[in-house]
Amino acid sequence: MLAAKCPGQDRRNWKPEDIFEHECPHCGSWIEFWKTDAKRTCAACHEQVINPKFNLGCALWCAYADQCVGDISSIFMQRPEALKDRLQIEARRYFKDDLERFQLTEEAARIASSLLETEKEADPPVIIAATLLHDVGYPLCQGEGTGEQPEEQARCIREKSKTVAEEIMKDLTLPQGVREKALDLISGESSRDAEDLNLQLWQDILEIARLKQEKGAVDAKPSEGAKPSETELKALRQKLGSENARKRLEQLL
Numbered sequence: 001m002l003a004a005k006c007p008g009q010d011r012r013n014w015k016p017e018d019i020f021e022h023e024c025p026h027c028g029s030w031i032e033f034w035k036t037d038a039k040r041t042c043a044a045c046h047e048q049v050i051n052p053k054f055n056l057g058c059a060l061w062c063a064y065a066d067q068c069v070g071d072i073s074s075i076f077m078q079r080p081e082a083l084k085d086r087l088q089i090e091a092r093r094y095f096k097d098d099l100e101r102f103q104l105t106e107e108a109a110r111i112a113s114s115l116l117e118t119e120k121e122a123d124p125p126v127i128i129a130a131t132l133l134h135d136v137g138y139p140l141c142q143g144e145g146t147g148e149q150p151e152e153q154a155r156c157i158r159e160k161s162k163t164v165a166e167e168i169m170k171d172l173t174l175p176q177g178v179r180e181k182a183l184d185l186i187s188g189e190s191s192r193d194a195e196d197l198n199l200q201l202w203q204d205i206l207e208i209a210r211l212k213q214e215k216g217a218v219d220a221k222p223s224e225g226a227k228p229s230e231t232e233l234k235a236l237r238q239k240l241g242s243e244n245a246r247k248r249l250e251q252l253l
């Protein structure tokens with residue numbers, strides 16, 4: 001069996017901080033990592049833990065990644081940021097002729113990352129996948145007729161986005177539970193349960209991103225783009241379902 005070490009890293013110039021301890025996210029025991037370890041098995045609970053400092057850039061693309069870090073989907077589960085980077089590239093393929101829509105999706109992904117830092121109850125991979133893939137079917141719904149009937153088009157976008165998102169998530173071998181929850185959000189089939197935190201957070205993320213885009217503040221430096229008026233802020237805040245999003249709204253805009 002191959003050691004879980006990345007062959008791309010040179011060990012000759014190690015510094016003391018290249019060996020460090022990290023708390024197991026499953027049981028709280030301390031695990032010693034060398035910087036070249038892609039992952040270690042926790043001695044206490046036997047769960048596999050990804051090295052938090054390991055640079056996954058190469059592993060996300062490398063054909064031998066499974067020999068180096070093991071099942072790539074476990075990385076995506078433990079590191080939603082890595083999932084975000086990967087899905088961003090997938091989404092870009094579908095929006096290559098529609099920069100504005102892609103920018104909205106990217107902005108939504110930035111807001112999602114920020115909100116997930118302070119949101120302990122939601123499923124990060126579900127939120128990331130549903131945010132980045134919510135609209136991927138849009139380019140497939142630009143054919144004849146669909147443009148004139150907004151409802152027809154909205155239905156088409158939900159259906160096509162679901163199909164495309166399903167393929168993308170399957171290719172990345174995301175766990176079935178994650179895929180199903182993300183697809184429920186994308187297709188509008190989720191329970192609409194007021195208590196569903198994933199649904200609340202996802203809707204809030206898209207609302208905030210849309211307002212930013214309306215104001216021309218997407219992809220802009222904080223000093224550029226118009227700030228929303230007090231009335232717009234108030235209206236948006238009333239729409240938001242998640243406490244976390246309401247609290248941090250101004251910081252996100």
Ligand SMILES: [Zn+2]
Binds near residue numbers: 027046
């Ligand atoms: Zn453990």
